[in-house]
Structures are given as structure tokens and as C-alpha cells.
Amino acid sequence: MAYEQQSREVDAVMQMAVFDVKNQIAAFPDLQRDEGVFVYPVGKANYTWEKIDEMKIKALITAHSDEGIRYSATFVVLFPSLDIIEWTENHSP
Numbered sequence: 878m879a880y881e882q883q884s885r886e887v888d889a890v891m892q893m894a895v896f897d898v899k900n901q902i903a904a905f906p907d908l909q910r911d912e913g914v915f916v917y918p919v920g921k922a923n924y925t926w927e928k929i930d931e932m933k934i935k936a937l938i939t940a941h942s943d944e945g946i947r948y949s950a951t952f953v954v955l956f957p958s959l960d961i962i963e964w965t966e967n968h969s970p
Contacts, residue, residue, distance in 0.1 A: 886919040887948045890940040894922035895952070898936050899959045902926065906957070919943055932956055937967075 897915050905911070910927035920943050926936035934956055939949040949967035954960065 884946060886944070887940050887942040887946040890917055890920040890922050890942060891938060891948050891950065893917055894924060894938045894940055895961075897922075898924050898926055898938065899954060902934055902936075902954060902956065903959060926954075928956075929953070933962075939967075 894915050894917075901911060908928075910925070912925040913923075915922045915924065920941050922938050922940045924936065924938045926934055928934050932955060934954045935951065936954060937949070937951045939947065941947050951963075951965045951967060952961050953963040955962055
């Protein structure tokens with residue numbers, strides 16, 4: 878499989894995981910933190926999120942394509958709007 882397709886797949890996994898994490902935050906507003914794994918047709922994503930305060934939630938997602946490409950990002954979400962106000966890509970050392 879071409880690297881470009883693998884890269885698109887891991888980007889798609891990240892987009893789906895961000896959407897799903899934001900949905901979880903909205904569905905469980907009383908939780909202080911959560912972690913787990915989302916499994917998708919083209920890969921999986923490990924996630925953790927934790928409330929910084931009543932208005933901000935920090936999340937970390939590490940997406941993996943089925944072909945082994947990894948993409949990790951940390952972001953801050955405003956609550957209750959769920960707008961992303963910070964985004965940092967995490968690079969492996």
C-alpha cells in the first residue's frame with residue numbers, strides 16, 4: 878500500500894477519534910477524565926481526556942492505521958461549545 882494512502886487513513890482515524898472524543902465529553906459532562914480505545918475499519922485510536930477546569934478539557938489521541946502509521950496529537954476543547962482552541966502534534970523522539 879502506498880504511503881500516501883496509509884497517511885490518509887491515519888488522518889481519517891484521527892478525525893473520527895476527535896469527533897468521538899468530543900461526543901463523549903458532551904455525553905458525559907460530569908466525568909473528570911476518561912480513557913480508552915476506538916476501533917475503526919482502517920485503524921484504531923487510543924485516547925485520554927481530562928478536565929483542566931470547568932471550561933477546558935485536554936485530550937490526547939494516538940491514532941494508528943492498520944498498516945502501522947502513527948499520528949499523535951494533544952488538544953484543548955472548550956466546554957460546552959466543544960470548540961478546539963489548541964492543537965499540538967506530538968512527534969516521536
